[in-house]
Amino acid sequence: MITCKDLVDLLSGYVDGELDPATARQLEEHLRDCVDCTAFLNTFRKTRAMTPEAAEAAMPQELRARLLCFLRDHLHQG
Amino acid sequence: MRGGGGLRRILSRFSASRAQEKDRAEKAAEAGLVARLQAGAPAAFEMLVEQYGDKIYRLAAGITRNSADAEDVLQEVFLSVLQHIKDFEGRAALGTWIYRIAANAALMKLRTRPAVPLIPWEEELPQFRPDGGHQAPVTDWSRNPEESLMEKETRAVLQDALATLPPEYRVVVLLRDVEGLSASETAETLGLSMAAVKSRLHRGRLFLRARVNGYFREGRRPHAGGSR
Numbered sequence: 001m002i003t004c005k006d007l008v009d010l011l012s013g014y015v016d017g018e019l020d021p022a023t024a025r026q027l028e029e030h031l032r033d034c035v036d037c038t039a040f041l042n043t044f045r046k047t048r049a050m051t052p053e054a055a056e057a058a059m060p061q062e063l064r065a066r067l068l069c070f071l072r073d074h075l076h077q078g
Numbered sequence: 079m080r081g082g083g084g085l086r087r088i089l090s091r092f093s094a095s096r097a098q099e100k101d102r103a104e105k106a107a108e109a110g111l112v113a114r115l116q117a118g119a120p121a122a123f124e125m126l127v128e129q130y131g132d133k134i135y136r137l138a139a140g141i142t143r144n145s146a147d148a149e150d151v152l153q154e155v156f157l158s159v160l161q162h163i164k165d166f167e168g169r170a171a172l173g174t175w176i177y178r179i180a181a182n183a184a185l186m187k188l189r190t191r192p193a194v195p196l197i198p199w200e201e202e203l204p205q206f207r208p209d210g211g212h213q214a215p216v217t218d219w220s221r222n223p224e225e226s227l228m229e230k231e232t233r234a235v236l237q238d239a240l241a242t243l244p245p246e247y248r249v250v251v252l253l254r255d256v257e258g259l260s261a262s263e264t265a266e267t268l269g270l271s272m273a274a275v276k277s278r279l280h281r282g283r284l285f286l287r288a289r290v291n292g293y294f295r296e297g298r299r300p301h302a303g304g305s306r
Contacts, residue, residue, distance in 0.1 A: 003210025012280040016261075036211075039218035040204070046220035047236070047287040048255055054236035055256045059135035063149055064127065067156060071123045074160055 002030050007037050011044055108172050115163045126159065130173070133257060134180045140252045141184035143241050151183045158183075170266055177259070177267045181249055188245050199281070202288045219294040232290060239289035247282040254279050 002010075007030055013019045014027055031038050114122035131152070138151035158179050166175060205213035222228065240248060253264045254275075265275045 003206075004212050005204075005206040005210040008204055008206075008284075009280075012276065012283055018261075018276075036216040039216040039220075040212070042218050042220035043216070043291060044283065044287050047290050048283060050233065050236055050290075051240070051251065051255045051286065054233050054240060055136065055140045055252060057136045057139035057145075057148065059132050059152070063135070063152070064131060067127060067131065067152060068124060070153060071127070071156055071160060072120055074157065075118055075120055075123065 002026050004030075004034060004037050004040075007031070007034075008040060011041065014041075015045060015048065109168070112163070112166060112168065112172060115159070116166070123156070123160065127156065130176055134176065137177065137180050137252055137257060138184045140240065140256065141181065141245060141249055142187050144187075147184070147187045151180060151187065154183045155180045171263070174259075174263050174267050177253065177257070177263075178269075181253070181267060185245060185249065199285075202285050203281070204284065204288070217291075217294065219291070222294070232293065235290055235293040236286060239286045242289070243282055243285055247278045247285070250275055250278040251282040251286070255283070 007027055010019060010023065010027060014024060019027065031041065111122055111125060115126065134155050135148055135152050138155075139145060139148035142148055142151065155176065159176060166172070170178075207213055240251070243251065249268065250264060250270075253259045253267060254261065259267065261272055261275050261279075264270075264279075265272050268275070270278075
């Protein structure tokens with residue numbers, strides 16, 4: 001039988017689908033009876049889902065144009 | 079029932095064969111792009127900027143947390159590709175090779191900065207009782223109404239948390255959860271073992287969740303600070 005601590009330790013493996021089926025089943029059995037672990041899993045997943053948006057940074061168009069110019073210059077020199 | 083199982087097997091084989099076909103087509107397209115880059119074709123470099131420019135800029139900005147540094151890294155990466163593409167033998171995927179150059183260049187930028195104040199990890203990781211149960215009840219804030227102000231504030235909390243995460247953890251989170259690299263691609267990119275990638279990713283995710291959790295628990299943004 002796994003504890004809440006065991007479950008939290010295995011959570012990345014679980015959300016990434018890397019656990020063996022028997023361990024994943026044990027974890028799901030624990031989740032059925034544990035509201036705290038269910039809340040932990042939901043908030044862990046939510047954070048992961050929000051991470052790409054929090055890390056978003058678009059390359060400015062002007063930088064793209066300068067980079068292409070820079071590469072063209074180097075290719076002509078090279 | 080047997081018929082249903084047979085159909086599932088056929089569908090699964092069909093889907094595996096489509097995935098292999100897609101993989102072969104992507105590898106062929108990449109080999110073609112590498113050959114054109116090695117021949118010095120300007121259009122190939124433009125295509126490379128189209129394919130990787132935003133990704134590299136986002137990774138560099140994520141690691142350095144500074145747009146001027148991200149710009150330098152972007153330029154360094156493409157210059158390095160231009161200078162070394164002739165030596166590229168295809169042992170790693172082109173993307174992995176480019177991400178490796180970018181991660182190294184961005185991490186190098188951080189080495190010149192003063193050390194950040196430290197926060198003990200123990201304060202940021204979940205606490206458990208001796209019997210392995212949660213120390214305190216866990217609140218489920220994942221279904222909070224998506225009010226735009228709250229979403230914006232939560233995003234800012236997560237941005238602060240990412241900035242506070244130690245770079246060796248941050249780079250793993252960025253490659254796995256933002257750029258979508260697999261654990262093995264991340265390990266290859268950073269020259270780490272799979273175990274190290276998985277451990278850093280898990281700790282990093284726990285740290286980010288703890289910071290957002292703190293915001294929902296206390297109703298204010300946690301103090302920004304370094305962590306090691």
